[in-house]
Amino acid sequence: MPSRKTAAGAFGGGAVLFFILFGVTTPQQPATVADTVTTTPEVVNTSNEPPKADTGANTASHAQTAPAPATTRTQKPTVSAPTPAPAPTPAPTSNSETVSQKSAVRKAISYLNYAAFSHDGLVAQLEYDQFSHADAVYGADNSGADWNEQAAKKAKSYMSYSAFSRGGLIAQLEYDQFTQAQAEYGANAVGL
Incomplete structure (x- = not known):
């Protein structure tokens, strides 16, 4: 009869194995909007003067106006939606x-x-x-x-178990659908 210690050890080992397998087989969660943070510069007016409205009348008489207020650039985080990864395209096959x-x-x-x-x-x-x-x-x-070599091999095969005349061997090779030239090549290859 198993003891409590053995049962607890088996249960604990099973639980560890379960969590390992669960972690390995669980797919990665896609990135959320909160996970993707980018920053864009924002111009902030740090002077105490209120912003001036542009009247569109910049002439030479207005050229001696007060200097432009000092501005500084600060980084303000903005959230942008994640862009999906492009789908993989199959590699082109080298032959069709x-x-x-x-x-x-x-x-x-x-x-x-x-x-x-x-x-x-x-x-x-x-x-x-x-x-x-x-x-x-x-x-x-x-x-x-190489169809000529195939005719020569076939001619040698025929000659290994039967006797043929040159004409008979050529006729047999033509019967096997070799061309006239291939059949003659085969006959020449075996010495006929």
């Missing part, structure tokens, strides 16, 4: 890729790390993965692939 386009590029690179593809073959694969045609083309175009 959509999320789907970025995903298509990542997926295209992933496929190219796994197997060799022609441009059109990669687009077809991305479309199979439910990317729109535009995003699939964007992904293939921005994957960084």
Whole structure:
């Protein structure tokens, strides 16, 4: 059975923890008008003479009037309303890729790390993965692939498990949607 001392210690520790968490999670209160005080200068007449009304008749005959009364400047506090902080503006993005386009590029690179593809073959694969045609083309175009090298890799892959004539390999690469030039590059890369 816990003693009173243990219970009081647990309660006290819980209370301290509560106040710490409350202080950490409570949002800061916005500044009130009373918190924001600015000062503006105010001209105060310190002479004993009453202020003179300006008649608007400053002519040469009135030039020999009494000297102007001495004035001093004092600071009088005035209260101004706080100005709200400007809302943060999002940093401009360095490129204008959509999320789907970025995903298509990542997926295209992933496929190219796994197997060799022609441009059109990669687009077809991305479309199979439910990317729109535009995003699939964007992904293939921005994957960084050298399509000639992709044809060479595909040709080496075919030659590793089957025998091909030059014409047969070129036909197979064209079937995989490589261009004629890319298919010939692939055949040349494997020595055919």
